[in-house]
Amino acid sequence: MTGLKVSNLSYHYGAKIALNEVSFELKTGEFCALLGPNGAGKSTLFNLLTRLFVSPNGHIEIAGHDLSRSPRKALAQLGIVFQQTTLDLDLTVRQNLSYFAALHGISGADATRRIDASLDRLGMLERADEKARTLNGGHKRRAEIARALIHNPMVLLLDEPTVGLDAAARASITSHVHDLTADGTTILWATHLTDEVRDDDRLIILHQAHILADGTARDISGKAPLQSRFLDLTAAPV
Numbered sequence: 543m544t545g546l547k548v549s550n551l552s553y554h555y556g557a558k559i560a561l562n563e564v565s566f567e568l569k570t571g572e573f574c575a576l577l578g579p580n581g582a583g584k585s586t587l588f589n590l591l592t593r594l595f596v597s598p599n600g601h602i603e604i605a606g607h608d609l610s611r612s613p614r615k616a617l618a619q620l621g622i623v624f625q626q627t628t629l630d631l632d633l634t635v636r637q638n639l640s641y642f643a644a645l646h647g648i649s650g651a652d653a654t655r656r657i658d659a660s661l662d663r664l665g666m667l668e669r670a671d672e673k674a675r676t677l678n679g680g681h682k683r684r685a686e687i688a689r690a691l692i693h694n695p696m697v698l699l700l701d702e703p704t705v706g707l708d709a710a711a712r713a714s715i716t717s718h719v720h721d722l723t724a725d726g727t728t729i730l731w732a733t734h735l736t737d738e739v740r741d742d743d744r745l746i747i748l749h750q751a752h753i754l755a756d757g758t759a760r761d762i763s764g765k766a767p768l769q770s771r772f773l774d775l776t777a778a779p780v
């Protein structure tokens with residue numbers, strides 16, 4: 543079954559092409575790293591996937607729902623973690639998640655059950671009653687990922703979620719997020735850091751609006767380290 547399908551998607555800012563005929567398909571429960579240097583088009587793609595932008599060209603399907611024809615159904619299956627922290631630092635972790643649950647029309651015992659389950663998935667349940675302000679950067683991101691899962695989306699988008707974190711926190715978050723695929727969540731993880739990509743991961747390399755490579759990280763890097771393969775691929779203009 544398909545988790546996320548993007549077909550012939552293009553986007554222009556005036557004369558500037560930010561995405562050019564981009565197509566890829568992720569299976570249900572697949573983890574995919576979207577690797578691209580600054581300006582590759584990652585944020586533009588995320589803005590199209592979340593319907594902040596609408597493109598007249600191409601199609602997006604989220605968990606089988608066409609985003610332009612059935613936006614409510616499609617967006618109900620989407621969770622997103624933005625690059626910038628959006629927690630209310632004066633609320634506890636649980637209060638932050640409760641607020642988000644309410645926005646999705648989830649309250650009472652159902653909200654409590656979902657919040658506990660989400661926090662548990664990210665190893666954050668014991669911190670539920672701590673103020674967000676007191677959490678370290680890695681725990682803040684984990685709370686935000688738990689929040690993005692409250693409505694049980696089939697597809698989770700993460701836009702460079704480890705920016706500003708130390709190596710240990712980055713490793714912990716990448717590991718937690720990989721674990722989410724075990725129950726069928728499809729993950730699209732935007733990054734510009736090759737060390738966040740595992741050999742077995744699906745990897746899409748985006749550069750100057752084009753997909754330059756799509757396959758397993760192992761196959762794309764070949765005998766070279768992924769970092770040098772990535773630098774080679776993105777050195778030349780498309």
Ligand SMILES: Nc1ncnc2c1ncn2[C@@H]1O[C@H](COP(=O)(O)OP(=O)(O)OP(=O)(O)O)[C@@H](O)[C@H]1O
Pocket residue numbers: 555558559560578579580581582583584585586587734
């Ligand atoms: N509002 C805009 N007007 C004109 N050009 C834009 C606009 N926003 C982005 N671009 C250009 O579109 C291209 C893709 O930008 P985008 O922000 O999607 O890349 P990105 O991969 O997310 O980069 P970063 O990692 O730096 O956020 C870049 O060349 C960028 O300069």
